Structures are given as structure tokens and as C-alpha cells.
Amino acid sequence: MWSKALSASAFAATAHAVSVSVASEGGNATSPYAYGFMFEDINNSGDGGVYAELVHNRAFQGDPIFPKNLDYWNSLGGAGLSLQNLSKPLSSALPTSMQVSADNATSDTIGFSNEGFWGFPVVSGWQYNGSFWVYGGLDGNVTICLSSYDDKVFAETSVEVSSTSEWRQYNYTFHPSESAPDSNNTLNFTFASSDLKDSVNFNLLSLFPPTYNDRPNGLRIDLMEAIDGLYPSFFRMPGGNNMEGLQSPYWWNWTNTIGPLTQRPGYPGTWEYENTNGLGLIEHLLWAQDLGMEPMLGVWAGLWLDGEVVPEDELQVYVQSALDELEFLMGDASTEWGSYRESLGYGPFEIGFVEIGNEDSLNDGASTYAAYRFQAFHDAIRDAYPDITIIASYFDVKGSTPPDNAAGDFHQYAAPQLMSSEFGYFDNYTSEHPVVIGEYAVTYYPDGDTTQVGQGNFAPYWQGSVAEAIFLLGAERNSDKIIGSAYAPSFQNLNRWEWIPDLIEFDANPEHTTMSTSWEMIHLLSGTRITENLPMSITDGGFGPAYFVAGRSNDTGSHIAKLAVYNATSEIPFQLNFDGVGSGAMANLTYLTAPMNASNPIGGSAVEKHIDTVTAGDDGTFSFQLPPYSVAVLEVGAKDAGEGKDYSGHDSRHGWQGCRSFGKGGSHGGSWGKHGHGWSA
Structure with missing residues (x-):
């Protein structure tokens, strides 16, 4: 989660009409994890945030990095x-x-x-x-x-x-x-x-206070409801630099986060404050259950943020710790760690994804990660749990793709000009090495016509959110290669922060909880899922300044188009038809607009939501216009396809193949529910 200096041109584009025909077959099944959630304790987002404990410095925890004190x-x-x-x-x-x-x-x-x-x-x-x-x-x-x-x-x-x-x-x-x-x-x-x-x-x-689902040692209700509004399907945790530790011997040691609170010693977090460890491993897994998210578990891989690395001959103890963690989560009562979990009152959890480390290319960590660290963890986990999808903490391990058909984590922090240009970024990636976009955000205001690194913006703003939408639509159209995406960081305590911008702002007063412009964009795109991308023929216009993907949902039978318009000079007319959708079909068009530089005020919103009904003409074409800097979803319901057609129950695909094409992992998605609407064991 470190800044990048970027440069690209950004000129307002002339608006041209766009005509698109969407085929009825020949598409790709999409990832069921397209939109997820990433969490690390930064900006007092765990202690003092989603972890509902109200007492600050409750147990006088500390260490040589953050000495014990009577603060607060x-x-x-x-x-x-x-x-x-x-x-x-x-x-x-x-x-x-x-x-x-x-x-x-x-x-x-x-x-x-x-x-x-x-x-x-x-x-x-x-x-x-x-x-x-x-x-x-x-x-x-x-x-x-x-x-x-x-x-x-x-x-x-x-x-x-x-x-x-x-x-x-x-x-x-x-x-x-x-x-x-x-x-x-x-x-x-x-x-x-x-x-x-x-x-x-x-x-x-x-x-x-009262906690989400009334869980003891639980989580803050309003912040959990804000996450649920993103309809997340996976949960990258504990995630981020906070897992790595500032220096030896400190790292997010899961064994210090389980059991009674009296047995949790605390941890000098990466982001300048002591963590209580009250929000521990089990609490993260219950969080995933409560919101129907499949865990994407990060395990520490031997790199501290000061650049120190565990030597190869000392690494095995940390590899064994990762195996013990998986046994603790998934093992039955006959195993040592599974038995301990059972004694705490929890049955086994399902883990389909494990990420080895976090941003291990930082601070000269890439050489040792490629030389021995990744392989040691990969081989041990793969041997013990062959159905787990293993994710490298950056994509170009050894200068190309991750070894052994592993997936890779891709992080992008950029100015809006660059991110809006990355609609086709993943077009040439391969599904043999799927990508998790584990962190992304527009982090700068434009500086003239270039993306010079300048003043970091305090909160997400609409131009940046539209640029993020274009980036996400590019990921959606490559969903056979992209496991899913998650904005980062997720939370900002308005009284103390180390990183801006952030997806959700809050303080001690629930009335001040603020969903950002980027939250509103994700809420729209994630709330309507395409399960099968369909080929598109573009007869007029093209990509830029309008960007779009189309397909259908085999869950609802709907035909769906998702669209974003960036820096156009005027409204863009669209002519859109779906093969098999006839005249008189009814579509719901929902689109978001806001002033370019608008951020949501505390407790409020600057984003305007528009809902229109569009009727297909005699040739089944939907005609509508979208303004500059807008994000939209057009959906034709299964029973609204015109000419008496009903697509309820329609299904022409046989499941996402992005991870399973090489027989590994992601296989537990069905049992974790869908899009944040409840977990079923």
C-alpha cells in the first residue's frame, strides 16, 4: 500500500454515439467473487473502528515500539x-x-x-x-x-x-x-x-455497545451494514502491511489473537499504534460468515517492513505456523489445533484461498520471495491442502507469472487519468494465473493534464470514482482471469488516520458514518452481477470516453449492461440491443452522477441516483443517453424481455473456470452464500 508516481495525458474526449449489439452465446462465465472486501487495521479501523470495543487502552498493552502508558x-x-x-x-x-x-x-x-x-x-x-x-x-x-x-x-x-x-x-x-x-x-x-x-x-x-448479529466481542453495527452494502463475495484478511510488522520479531502472529482476551498480548501495528488483538483470527472468520464472504486468508511470509527477511534456514518455523493456522481453522477434533478450536466453541471453517504474504516485492523482498520464500510456503500448503487456491502477494514473481499455476495479487494506486486508461489492462493476462486485485484506489487529484503526484485527496471524489469504475469494468470483462477486486483501505477514523482516501469514514458517532463516492459506485456495480459475459459487436463509437460490458445473470435471468462515461464533452447517445430481447422489452436504467470533484460530506451524499425505464424499439434496441462522469447499470428482467419471451431459469454455462481450470481452489464459494446476503453452513 505504497504510493506510485504516474504520468499520462488527459484531454476531454469528443462525444460520439455508441451502437452495441450483444450476442446470446459464446461468452465466458464470470467469477462469483467479482467484488470483495479487504481489511487491515489502519486508520484505527479495527481498534476504535469496526471492532466494537469502546474503551481505549483497555489493558495497557505495549512493547518497545509503542511503550505501555496511561494514555486516554x-x-x-x-x-x-x-x-x-x-x-x-x-x-x-x-x-x-x-x-x-x-x-x-x-x-x-x-x-x-x-x-x-x-x-x-x-x-x-x-x-x-x-x-x-x-x-x-x-x-x-x-x-x-x-x-x-x-x-x-x-x-x-x-x-x-x-x-x-x-x-x-x-x-x-x-x-x-x-x-x-x-x-x-x-x-x-x-x-x-x-x-x-x-x-x-x-x-x-x-x-x-450492541454488536452485529449480537456476537460477543463483536463488530460495530453501522460499519458492518456499510460493508454489507457493497455485496462483497470474498474477504481478504488480515491483509495489508499491518500483517507484516515493522521489524523483527513482530508480525501478525495468529496464535496471539485466539482464545480468551486475557491471553491476547497485543501487537505493535504497522500504522503507528498498538493493536489489542481483540479483533482476532476467529473474529475475522465470523465476520466473513456474517456477511456471506469467502475468506481469502493472508499468511505472513517472512518479510518485515524494515527490509529484514527470514533466512532460508530459519523459515520452516513460519511455514509450520501457516500450516498450524490452517489446521486450526479447518481441522477436525482429532487434530491438535482443530481440537483447540473446538474447545473454544467453533466448528471447522472453510478456506478456499490463501495468499502468501503481502506486497513481498517491497523493500528488496522480491529476490528472496522468488528464490525461496514463496516456494516454501506454496509447496507445504499445496501438499497439505491441494484444493486451496494459492495466491502470490504480487503478480510478476520471477519476472513473469507466479510459479506453479498460482494466482497473483495486483495492487493499483493511481491518479484518475491512469486508472481510466486501464480498461484493457488485463486483456492479455492468462486464466492459468488468475489475478486478485487485492487493493486499488484513485489516490490523487489530477495535476493539470498529467498525473503528477500532488496533494493526496482527503476522501474519494467523483472523477476518481468513475475512473475506478472503468478499471473495474475492465476487470469484469476479463472475469475468466480476474478472481475479484477490493478497494483499499476500507475505513478511515476521522479522528486519526495514516492513509487517505478511504472507502468509508467514521468516528465514535454513528451519525457521522459516511459512505464515499467510491462506495456508491461499487454498491451499484456489485449489486447487479453478470454471471456470463457475452460478446459485443460495436458498430458505432467504441471504447473511450464510454466504457461498457454486457452479459446476463443466470441467477435472475436478466440481461445486463454496465457502463461508465468519463471525460466526454457532452451526453453520449447509446443504441444497445441484446440478441433474443425483442421489441417492447422493458429495461431499468440506473445511473449515478455528481460534480467532478465532489466528495460526500460527513453523513451525507453528493451523488445523485437516477432511475429510468427504457423501452426497446421495434428492432429490440434500447436508446438512451448518459452524461459525462456517470456510472450506469441497465437491466432487462427475465420476464421483461419483450415479445412474450421469459428467461427465468435460463442457463447456458457450467460454472466459472478461472481458478478451477487447473483444478485448484475457490471451490467453497457456494457454501459461503452470495453477495453479502447471509451465510449457510
Whole structure:
């Protein structure tokens, strides 16, 4: 996920009429994974984002890169707060606790407060579930409340705590009496100073709002609903540079992300903050289940971001870790790791795709990846799990295609002029080595007529989103070669970010969650799936400034065209007909428009959605116009094809062959549901 300097010409194109005839046979079955979702914890998108935990720095985790601290905690009533490593810690994974003393108390009531991830949402009707661990000399009631910065209390409860020589967990719930007007709220813990004997220690202080599908340790509802609106079919996870680690010995070690929260030590994330590991491996897989996405599992491949690489003679332990991870996810109760998963209460998961590393061409990693790292992981995984599709973390391993019919990951960050020119980028790729477009985005504003690297744009903007649409339509028309695509990064916390632009913006207040212009474009294109691309004959016009693909859906019987118009000088007239669709046929035309440089405002939208009905003429031709900088879908329903034709149940293909043509992987797609509409075991 690193920037690229690019250069290309960009001139407004003269608008010409486009006439297209779509054949009824001779096409290619498309990938069922055409649109997916990629996640890494960047921009506080995991902790402080989709992971619904509301308490910031809940367990005082840290390391030499990000030392442990009391950030986001504040004293109340003059209480003394300090970090302690007790001889009896909560756990070996969480050895540091916050000690509270009354030596310098200024009030009869003392305690501490947490700032949250830049505030706390307080919503009437929500049930909040909290817990904390205590060790030491405290006998009495601890009052916990959510209150505003000016001390208005919205929710309050008390928990009776007694001194103990062992760590003890206490649980509580909240039901706010009213909603707060904003997220400028804190979580407060107070008790009588007279109830404190010497000092008391707290650790793993947690508070969750309602979560998606009511899962414990779960995910934030509004952000999950935003993802669901993309209709994603695959989930690239844990994904991105955050998997790799800044330096030895740190990497996203999956074994530190499973089991009880007390056993998860945290991790110095790549993006300048400590990760709690609360959003662990199992949570990622449940996330995939809840949204009907097939996991595309990334495994660490021995490259740290400072350029250090695991030597060949030391690599086997990490190869074995990848095999153990797959056994943990897929193994039955007779296996060591499968048995441990069962003990946690989960049955086996299905994994159809494994990506070896992430961007292993970075920092001179390409030579060792090609020489020994990729092959070591590839051979071990292929021998143990021959049905898994293995993906190289970049496409041109060894200067050409990935070895041994593996797939390759392609990342593209560009200015709109370049991305809009890449409609035909994948035309000469081969289905023997399918491509995952694991990350893409328009990341710059145009600078004059060239794509000089300039000011990064804060949020996606419409010209860039249309350019992305052209790139995606190019992937769709090559869907026998392209497994699928995913925008990156997915989330941006408006209070802290390391990378812009991002697909979805948010902060602690759910009312501020913002789906970007690119989200709206993907929502349209992903929401209507072509299952069979069909050949097109273009009798007038051509590609540029209008771009299009066409085919049909064997799920719905619909005939579909997807279109994008980039920098045209005026509206473009289209004449479009489908072989087998007759006069009087009815088509729904949905298209999106916005000002070229418009980004969606916080909590709102600058994109206008137009819905028209188009009736085919005597020769079955649909005539319509699209304005410059528009993205459109035209769909002829199975029962609306004209002349009494009904394509319900029509099917002329026998499944996507992009991965299966060489007998590997992607074979579990059916059991994971379709396009984010539920998972079936």
C-alpha cells in the first residue's frame, strides 16, 4: 500500500454515439467473487473502528515500539494512577495493570475515567455490556457511568467489589435513559476513598455497545451494514502491511489473537499504534460468515517492513505456523489445533484461498520471495491442502507469472487519468494465473493534464470514482482471469488516520458514518452481477470516453449492461440491443452522477441516483443517453424481455473456470452464500 508516481495525458474526449449489439452465446462465465472486501487495521479501523470495543487502552498493552502508558485514562478526585507489573499479573499476556491509590485524594469519591476512541456514543435503547478485572484492597461499590464532558449522566450502574487475593472479573450493563447529542462523553469509574485499603489494581476494562448479529466481542453495527452494502463475495484478511510488522520479531502472529482476551498480548501495528488483538483470527472468520464472504486468508511470509527477511534456514518455523493456522481453522477434533478450536466453541471453517504474504516485492523482498520464500510456503500448503487456491502477494514473481499455476495479487494506486486508461489492462493476462486485485484506489487529484503526484485527496471524489469504475469494468470483462477486486483501505477514523482516501469514514458517532463516492459506485456495480459475459459487436463509437460490458445473470435471468462515461464533452447517445430481447422489452436504467470533484460530506451524499425505464424499439434496441462522469447499470428482467419471451431459469454455462481450470481452489464459494446476503453452513 505504497504510493506510485504516474504520468499520462488527459484531454476531454469528443462525444460520439455508441451502437452495441450483444450476442446470446459464446461468452465466458464470470467469477462469483467479482467484488470483495479487504481489511487491515489502519486508520484505527479495527481498534476504535469496526471492532466494537469502546474503551481505549483497555489493558495497557505495549512493547518497545509503542511503550505501555496511561494514555486516554484520567484521574478523578485526585486518585493516583500508575502502571504496575505485579508479581501476580492478570495473565502472562496482560502483565501490566493500572494501580489506583488515594494518597493524594482531593475528594471523598475518587476514581478514573476513559476518553474512549475520541468519545463514546450514547444511544437510548442500546444495551451496553461492560466488564473489568480487579485485584487488591477495595471493599465497596464501584459506580460506573457514561457522562458528557459537562457531567450530564446518561447511564449509571453500581457493582459491589470485595478484596481478594486473586484477580476477579466483574460484569455490568447499561441502558441509557436518553441519547447524547454527540460523542463528547466519557466512561467513569468512582468509589469512596474510604473503601480503599492501600491500593487496588484494574485491568482489561471493557465496554461494548450492541454488536452485529449480537456476537460477543463483536463488530460495530453501522460499519458492518456499510460493508454489507457493497455485496462483497470474498474477504481478504488480515491483509495489508499491518500483517507484516515493522521489524523483527513482530508480525501478525495468529496464535496471539485466539482464545480468551486475557491471553491476547497485543501487537505493535504497522500504522503507528498498538493493536489489542481483540479483533482476532476467529473474529475475522465470523465476520466473513456474517456477511456471506469467502475468506481469502493472508499468511505472513517472512518479510518485515524494515527490509529484514527470514533466512532460508530459519523459515520452516513460519511455514509450520501457516500450516498450524490452517489446521486450526479447518481441522477436525482429532487434530491438535482443530481440537483447540473446538474447545473454544467453533466448528471447522472453510478456506478456499490463501495468499502468501503481502506486497513481498517491497523493500528488496522480491529476490528472496522468488528464490525461496514463496516456494516454501506454496509447496507445504499445496501438499497439505491441494484444493486451496494459492495466491502470490504480487503478480510478476520471477519476472513473469507466479510459479506453479498460482494466482497473483495486483495492487493499483493511481491518479484518475491512469486508472481510466486501464480498461484493457488485463486483456492479455492468462486464466492459468488468475489475478486478485487485492487493493486499488484513485489516490490523487489530477495535476493539470498529467498525473503528477500532488496533494493526496482527503476522501474519494467523483472523477476518481468513475475512473475506478472503468478499471473495474475492465476487470469484469476479463472475469475468466480476474478472481475479484477490493478497494483499499476500507475505513478511515476521522479522528486519526495514516492513509487517505478511504472507502468509508467514521468516528465514535454513528451519525457521522459516511459512505464515499467510491462506495456508491461499487454498491451499484456489485449489486447487479453478470454471471456470463457475452460478446459485443460495436458498430458505432467504441471504447473511450464510454466504457461498457454486457452479459446476463443466470441467477435472475436478466440481461445486463454496465457502463461508465468519463471525460466526454457532452451526453453520449447509446443504441444497445441484446440478441433474443425483442421489441417492447422493458429495461431499468440506473445511473449515478455528481460534480467532478465532489466528495460526500460527513453523513451525507453528493451523488445523485437516477432511475429510468427504457423501452426497446421495434428492432429490440434500447436508446438512451448518459452524461459525462456517470456510472450506469441497465437491466432487462427475465420476464421483461419483450415479445412474450421469459428467461427465468435460463442457463447456458457450467460454472466459472478461472481458478478451477487447473483444478485448484475457490471451490467453497457456494457454501459461503452470495453477495453479502447471509451465510449457510
